[in-house]
Amino acid sequence: MATVSERIGLDPERLWGLGVAAILVALVGGSLAFPRVVYDGFIWKYFWGPVQADANSAVCATRATGVTEYLGSSSACAAAAQPVAFPGYTLVSEVGYMVTLVIALTGVVFLLRRLDIGERPRFFYALIPFMFFGGAFRVVEDANDAPGMVDALITYPWNTLVISPVIYVTVFAITLVAVVGSVFAERSGVIDDYVKPLFGAGIAILAVTLGYLLFIGITGAQGATFYPQVLVVILVGATAVAAVTWVLLERFAPEVNAGTGLIGLVIIWGHAVDGVANVVGLDWMTALGAGNNLIPKHPVNKAVVDFTASTLPESILAITGDAWPFLLVKLVAATAVVWVFDEQIFEDSPRYAILLLIAVLAVGLGPGTRDMLRATFGV
Template sequence: MSTVAARLGVSPERLWGLSVVAILVALVGGSLAFPRVVYDGFIWHYFWGPVQADANSAVCAIRPDGVTQYLDSAAACAAAAEPVAYPGYTLVSEIGYMVTLIVALTGVVFLLRRLDIGDEPRFFFALIPFMFFGGAFRVIEDVNDASAAADTLITYPVNTLVISPVIYVTVFVITLVAVVASVTAERNGLVDDYVKPLFAAGVGVLALSLLYLLWAGVSGINGATFYPQVLVVILVGSTVAAAITWVLVERFAPEVNLGTGLIGLVIIWGHAVDGVANVIGLDWMTAIGAGPNLVAKHPVNQAVVDFTAATLPAGVLAITGDAWPFLLVKLVAATLVVWVFDDRIFEDSPRYAILLLIAVLAVGLGPGTRDMLRATFGV
């Protein structure tokens, strides 16, 4: 972007802002000029419709004649005319969110540059509680959805703020407010280091979320329960998996982690949490006495499960389950990403490198925390 901005004679920040405005104008203008094609067929179908369906606990949402309707029957959804939006993600939406993430990260880099922070590993570690908070916050909505409409704690449309992917925006805004407030406190002499109140803010919002979930589980609010063995098994399993991966990397390919150091281990562990949470949740809940097995929420997870089920004999699947390759995929992918972040990347753009590593950890630890706690509290 810097090279393009130099050729155009504008600053990178201004070019980024103009690009975002141009994209928004195209989407809004297209929605107004061609509502059925641009809004109904693309924006609503792949992005907003799934959120609406999830927020209203519907099997799917449809949009005949530009009016959203919710269906509670899988057969009715299958027979409905497109666009039909189901709760969860699609390959189109995941690609869209990936592009949005890259654009957003670039904007955050410009903000951190203005604030003159975010180029040291301690900024990465200070934000870890917010990643746990994002997953825990999403489980609050799972508890909310488990109740009858009249008894819900958070009703539509407010509950869309805690449903994926909108919850990422919600958590981002909360985190951004904490970052700006912490930096302001440091520069006004209220604290000696902005990292301390930033970390404390993350721990605070995480603690509030966990206390509510624990209260709901112990009290049986909206059918929630509490299976502490799930939490123990997932945390121990992910720690063991990350430790084994780390030892293998350090012994056979130490160059993989020369650039990231301890951050690399944290990233591998965060994605191990996601992998083990899926393995336990999808295959072994009944085996550890923690209620029925869960259902895969993401297309990639489901694709791995489907591939394993179609490839391995039934006798083997009865012993191993069909979700275990997802853990291997997560560990390998996390290790490869860590390998990409060598010393040169940190020398060229330390803020962007740190921010990308934060995003890499968040997309593993956030969903992993959600799956872990959802299984732990039986919702």
């Protein structure tokens, strides 16, 4: 069966470019022609409005008058006329971001093909520091957006660059510069292998970010406090859970990780970090002497917590907490993804397989790092 590009006589790269252009024309054109419906009621309400509200430490934001206003109380938000946007994600925005991710990954595949890189696991491992950096960088903003903070390192509108989901674009741009720069250095004969400086660049920016967080945590700047016990519990817990999961797979279902090998273990560990960080952050901060428990910001997290709280009796919840099913969901989902990537996929399209696995790890390890460090530094 002929592909779409073959039937219309365009190569895949041009077809992708035309598709992206068409989407942009529809969104921009619709915003200009019907600003109240397309921009205010869709783009702003579900995508940009939540970022603005978060960046300004508001309970919500509204554009009822066509101008963005920030409200500081739940009662005012409930009484405000639509459209109203709250910090965080909605189901609509998460679907939109997933579609955007698929489109972006396709474009990255074309770029990697042009650069002739990304077919080997070493590319996957070289990008892991950038995933940690993305989560840590988000915590920098968390430490700077408290109400009344006068010595913020990053202020509005620049802080929108480190708020989800814009931070994904920011981290992607930084990573892209590092990848292209490393490849260029190798092709120019400056270095022998682009992977080493790429990995080094990720380690360097991660070290700077963690150094800043450690500084404010130890000195108490930006209202931060350093809780090392939280960091230890999350890392040890995630490592133990991932190890047990991996051993069970190796023993009873070795076909699950036959295609990915150690990459599969890294992915399960990355999502275990996200799961354990949520369990500790939402239920066990007080027990660890690390301040108040956190509040779930993602619809999936909140749905799992709400379901558990409404299903199990109070006597059990007092012992187990209500966030632990989220860890199970993360482990099952990560294992299922690892299972999908069998040996045939790597033989047919190794570059696309590696890139998808990078994305799978990033959507677990990035938010997991943010939740882990946010709890660790009390912000």
